[in-house]
Amino acid sequence: QQQVKQSPQSLIVQKGGISIINCAYENTAFDYFPWYQQFPGKGPALLIAIRPDVSEKKEGRFTISFNKSAKQFSLHIMDSQPGDSATYFCAASTRRAGGTSYGKLTFGQGTILTVHP
């Protein structure tokens, strides 16, 4: 119930295209859903995050879509650029105090994005 399932495992997109990465979760106690971007040999960087009280959040070329009833959320990268080539991780956590999972991030398996010029 703690898992977050991420797909696809890898994704190849042409420059200017749209990259879409999907995640699904089971634990209904999750109420915070961040996306992280990681370049080889570096730590993950927080990209964008959403709470379940909204269905969409946009920051620049990055958009999170959230479907609470389906327990799914996705990252859309518009106008994908070669510099976006990285591994993307979705994650989920609960912000309600108490319990052993409070504040801990559960990560998806990661998606290796390659944007061809």
Place this chain on the structure above:
Amino acid sequence: GAVVSQHPSWVICKSGTSVKIECRSLDFQATTMFWYRQFPKQSLMLMATSNEGSKATYEQGVEKDKFLINHASLTLSTLTVTSAHPEDSSFYICSARIWRWTSGATLSHEQYFGPGTRLTVT
């Protein structure tokens, strides 16, 4: 803001020796830091939660006597890999939790990650 540093960025040590990795929050205080381990082309695995002034909480399957965590101040947590063996070779990443006020006067928190430490045990 919300910068987390790690030192060293990479380290090579001989089997049987101990290695200490530092995690610092540079521009904020962090009562809670987290330590992760990441194998090549895999996701991050939470090892333990480090709380300032108290004992760390380890995830199931993580040997607390092998991975010693100390969170002595609000800006520094350390992970010591004791009696390291080649199977401990991995990418170790820390994160620090920061609290923020969001719209609607809600106190929320986010995790910011350090750049990671590559440990190779020969």
